[in-house]
Amino acid sequence: MGLIRKTLNWYARLSPSRGKTSPPYEHVVQIGDPRLRKTSEPVPIDKIKTSEVQKVIKTLEYVVNKYGSVGMSAPQIGINMRIFVMKLTAQQVSSFPAEIVKMRGISVVPLTTFVNPTLKVVDFIKVVHPEGCESVRSFSAEVARYKKVQITGYDQNGEPLQRTYSDWAARIAQHEMDHLDGKLYTDIMDRKTMCCVCWEEVNLSKGKVAIPFAPE
Numbered sequence: 001m002g003l004i005r006k007t008l009n010w011y012a013r014l015s016p017s018r019g020k021t022s023p024p025y026e027h028v029v030q031i032g033d034p035r036l037r038k039t040s041e042p043v044p045i046d047k048i049k050t051s052e053v054q055k056v057i058k059t060l061e062y063v064v065n066k067y068g069s070v071g072m073s074a075p076q077i078g079i080n081m082r083i084f085v086m087k088l089t090a091q092q093v094s095s096f097p098a099e100i101v102k103m104r105g106i107s108v109v110p111l112t113t114f115v116n117p118t119l120k121v122v123d124f125i126k127v128v129h130p131e132g133c134e135s136v137r138s139f140s141a142e143v144a145r146y147k148k149v150q151i152t153g154y155d156q157n158g159e160p161l162q163r164t165y166s167d168w169a170a171r172i173a174q175h176e177m178d179h180l181d182g183k184l185y186t187d188i189m190d191r192k193t194m195c196c197v198c199w200e201e202v203n204l205s206k207g208k209v210a211i212p213f214a215p216e
Contacts (some may be wrong), residue, residue: 023078024059027214028134040080040180042116048158060085071172073179084176087111105167113156119177123148138211141189145171
């Protein structure tokens, strides 16, 4: 308990101008926040174009770009609505080594919004790759995911939308769908593979490393 209190106090000193905030947040909530463990509620179709729902969608788009992420769900910004966005830009693809791009099947995905999505497994073969999450900041682990899935729902305008994703894009879609059901990748990961992605830097800096929970 002493270590927990020290950690809380240390982070509190980093942001002296603290106060109450209301979701949708422009930051990503972290594991431990109870909203990440709730099953999100469907959005009434006739409410998709309302200012309330559109604000959630716009905030998701803002946050996924702010963090340079490939997917973001409404629970991650403090809202338990069944909405997520996903994207994978050419620049993000090029940031991976060519052999990783080929091995993992990483390809460009246009920014896509899903409201009330449902998932259908198209290819039941499971593939294991390292996976991270902005809500479990600076950690990763190996996770098995289906190779190909179909997502059906509505877009940001309330129009029917269906997409079929394979390989890395399918992994992103499954990861975000899990969030809507109150699940995290830590629930299904290979526990022995979980690691802090900056463990080497921790050693090089003699432990003087701060994990930021938002981009600079």
